[in-house]
Amino acid sequence: MRMEVQSLTQGYGKKVIIDDISFSIDTGEVVSLLGPNGSGKSTLIRTMAGLTTPMSGRIMIGDQDLADISLSERSKIMSYVPQSYVYMPYTTILDTVLSGRAPYMSWEPSEEDLEIVEESLAIMDITDLADCNINELSGGQRQRAFIARALCQTPKIFFFDEPTSSLDLKYQIDTMKKMNEYVHTRDSSLFIAIHDINLALRYSDRVIMIKDGKIYCEGKPDDVINEQSILDVYGVRATFTENENGKFIMPFDSV
Amino acid sequence: MSDIKALYSTKKRNKKRFMITAVLVLLISAFVALCISTKFNSPLVVLQNYGHAFFPSLIEATSAVDFVILTRIISPRVLVAVITGFSLGLAGTVMQSLLRNPLVSPFTLGLSSAAGFGAALIMVVGPIIASGLYYSSFTFIGEHITGANIMVLISAFGFGLLSMGAVLLMCRSKNVSQSVIILAGVIIGYLFQAGITALKYISNDSALREITIWLMGGMWGVNWSSCLIILPICLMCSIVIIRQAKLFNVMAGGDDVAKSLGVDVHKFRSRSLVIVTLMASACIGFTGIIGFVGLMAPHICRMLIGNDHKYLLLASGLMGAIILLISDTVARVIILPQELPVGVIMYILGGIFFIYLITKKRGNNLQ
Numbered sequence: 303m304r305m306e307v308q309s310l311t312q313g314y315g316k317k318v319i320i321d322d323i324s325f326s327i328d329t330g331e332v333v334s335l336l337g338p339n340g341s342g343k344s345t346l347i348r349t350m351a352g353l354t355t356p357m358s359g360r361i362m363i364g365d366q367d368l369a370d371i372s373l374s375e376r377s378k379i380m381s382y383v384p385q386s387y388v389y390m391p392y393t394t395i396l397d398t399v400l401s402g403r404a405p406y407m408s409w410e411p412s413e414e415d416l417e418i419v420e421e422s423l424a425i426m427d428i429t430d431l432a433d434c435n436i437n438e439l440s441g442g443q444r445q446r447a448f449i450a451r452a453l454c455q456t457p458k459i460f461f462f463d464e465p466t467s468s469l470d471l472k473y474q475i476d477t478m479k480k481m482n483e484y485v486h487t488r489d490s491s492l493f494i495a496i497h498d499i500n501l502a503l504r505y506s507d508r509v510i511m512i513k514d515g516k517i518y519c520e521g522k523p524d525d526v527i528n529e530q531s532i533l534d535v536y537g538v539r540a541t542f543t544e545n546e547n548g549k550f551i552m553p554f555d556s557v
Numbered sequence: 558m559s560d561i562k563a564l565y566s567t568k569k570r571n572k573k574r575f576m577i578t579a580v581l582v583l584l585i586s587a588f589v590a591l592c593i594s595t596k597f598n599s600p601l602v603v604l605q606n607y608g609h610a611f612f613p614s615l616i617e618a619t620s621a622v623d624f625v626i627l628t629r630i631i632s633p634r635v636l637v638a639v640i641t642g643f644s645l646g647l648a649g650t651v652m653q654s655l656l657r658n659p660l661v662s663p664f665t666l667g668l669s670s671a672a673g674f675g676a677a678l679i680m681v682v683g684p685i686i687a688s689g690l691y692y693s694s695f696t697f698i699g700e701h702i703t704g705a706n707i708m709v710l711i712s713a714f715g716f717g718l719l720s721m722g723a724v725l726l727m728c729r730s731k732n733v734s735q736s737v738i739i740l741a742g743v744i745i746g747y748l749f750q751a752g753i754t755a756l757k758y759i760s761n762d763s764a765l766r767e768i769t770i771w772l773m774g775g776m777w778g779v780n781w782s783s784c785l786i787i788l789p790i791c792l793m794c795s796i797v798i799i800r801q802a803k804l805f806n807v808m809a810g811g812d813d814v815a816k817s818l819g820v821d822v823h824k825f826r827s828r829s830l831v832i833v834t835l836m837a838s839a840c841i842g843f844t845g846i847i848g849f850v851g852l853m854a855p856h857i858c859r860m861l862i863g864n865d866h867k868y869l870l871l872a873s874g875l876m877g878a879i880i881l882l883i884s885d886t887v888a889r890v891i892i893l894p895q896e897l898p899v900g901v902i903m904y905i906l907g908g909i910f911f912i913y914l915i916t917k918k919r920g921n922n923l924q
Contacts, residue, residue, distance in 0.1 A: 348813065351813075351817055352816075352817070353813050353816055353817065373816065373819045373820070373821055374819040376817070377817060377818050377819030380817065381818075382813060382814065382817035383814075386811075387811075388657060388809075388810060388811030388814070389809060389810070390653075390654065390657055390659075390859075390864050391659060391859070391864075392859040392860060392863050393809055393863065393865075394568075394863055394864075396561065396564060396565065396568070397806065397863060397864060397865050398809075398810070400565075400806075401806045401807050401810060401818065402818070404803055404804075404806065404807045404818050404819065405818060405819045407803060408803075409802075409803070410569075410867075411565070416559075416561055416562050416565055417559070417562075419561055420559055420560070420561040423561065429560065429561070432560075432561060432564055433564060433568075435863075448810070448814075451810070451814075455817075455818070461817075
């Protein structure tokens with residue numbers, strides 16, 4: 303399902319955070335959103351996920367305006383994984399992930415709901431933690447459970463706000479690899495705010511770099527992530543190296 | 558069957574077993590409570606007197622006094638203890654889930670003090686400013702319901718709503734910490750306690766005595782009229798709340814996640830808080846301030862059966878009913894022939910439990 307952001311402006315009170323941004327996300331695409339702290343990544347993602355109403359502009363899902371889609375319909379089209387994690391103690395991982403089926407469930411989960419939960423737990427490699435209470439797990443394990451909950455929603459578009467920040471190296475790569483496979487094989491798309499440039503280079507189909515609420519550049523990762531864009535957007539000097547696995551960044555100084 | 562399906566059915570079976578056990582414990586506690594009046598009656602005496610109540614021509618009462626004490630004093634008292642405990646347990650779970658804070662309850666959020674102030678206000682000023690209405694009464698299913706009852710109910714609910722509105726307003730900021738929510742509740746509680754003290758100061762001797770005894774929290778003032786008022790309110794509110802169990806599960810993930818899962822968060826939170834405020838205020842209006850049931854019951858149940866609200870809401874209600882009923886029964890017998898206000902026992906139990914919660918490192922989710 304194609305998503306189109308048209309002249310979107312968003313902020314808090316009178317302060318503009320996102321300033322007249324336009325771009326689109328196509329089905330089967332992983333689009334990474336890069337930018338320094340405070341550049342408006344979370345604001346953009348939350349607005350696109352329908353969690354806040356834009357100051358101006360439109361967000362089109364297919365040929366429908368997001369504003370005209372009810373909350374219950376939206377919950378079947380898009381899912382959101384926040385940057386910070388919130389939970390209630392004594393909730394098992396199984397119940398946490400199962401809550402992602404809420405838009406489809408009545409009272410008890412169906413056989414299909416439980417099969418989807420099982421698959422999502424397996425994708426995030428937390429099947430053996432299903433019976434554990436969420437307050438007994440590490441931050442990374444919790445984060446994988448929250449991604450599994452989003453998978454359970456079986457949406458068309460995933461919005462992830464820095465979901466890999468609390469994961470260790472293995473699971474950062476693992477999560478991005480699996481999400482990339484998932485999106486490409488199931489006709490969905492992923493819009494992800496991410497800090498790790500190497501992960502963005504490796505697993506994105508397209509990258510959008512924002513600075514001060516405006517799009518600095520947009521395109522294929524290898525084309526737009528370079529010494530100049532990293533310097534302009536992040537204020538960091540970096541060099542790049544390439545091997546058979548692709549292009550990698552080596553930041554060495556800030557300006 | 559797959560691992561997850563097997564795990565889900567095992568968990569579900571365990572939760573159902575817990576519910577059945579809770580219902581049995583509640584029934585046994587209620588029967589024991591019915592056996593205790595001014596003396597310990599044998600179960601046969603209770604059964605015979607109930608038999609007389611339902612089949613007066615077939616079964617004789619053991620004595621007219623036993624019969625009246627059982628059917629007019631003890632029975633409504635036991636029923637009100639069950640309804641109040643159930644409502645406060647359920648209200649505590651709802652508040653904890655909506656605010657994602659395991660330390661909130663009708664008592665710790667100041668709702669009890671606010672509803673208590675509302676009720677005390679009517680006791681003091683009702684007879685002066687609306688004596689006609691206050692002393693009026695009407696008959697409903699054979700019981701006299703007084704204007705004072707209705708005025709207390711409305712006033713307790715009104716001030717209860719005010720306190721919840723104030724808590725929501727103080728906690729409006731997105732990044733408000735869990736401790737601030739508790740502090741907001743404590744502050745609101747203090748404000749209404751100040752109001753209660755002022756009311757005591759200006760009240761006449763009889764109103765002062767009435768308020769003082771009522772504030773201690775107890776079931777001694779209740780009768781079938783109280784049951785007729787609070788039972789339908791609490792039953793309807795409980796049904797509405799329990800039917801929304803799925804949405805409470807979703808709320809555990811935070812406001813943004815709940816919204817992305819289709820919940821209109823602000824509407825759901827406000828509506829649910831109004832419903833539990835009505836339940837809790839209705840009970841508090843008749844029993845006085847009974848603290849900590851709404852804190853203990855959800856926490857114990859969450860530890861035992863987890864946070865799935867399809868079971869947790871009902872389980873917390875049952876646990877609240879068990880805690881309050883047993884405490885009330887103990888309060889009736891511990892210093893026989895006198896009785897202790899059940900509020901005193903709840904303060905002691907709850908205080909110890911609260912200290913345990915705030916000193917426990919893991920699992921309390923406090924930031």
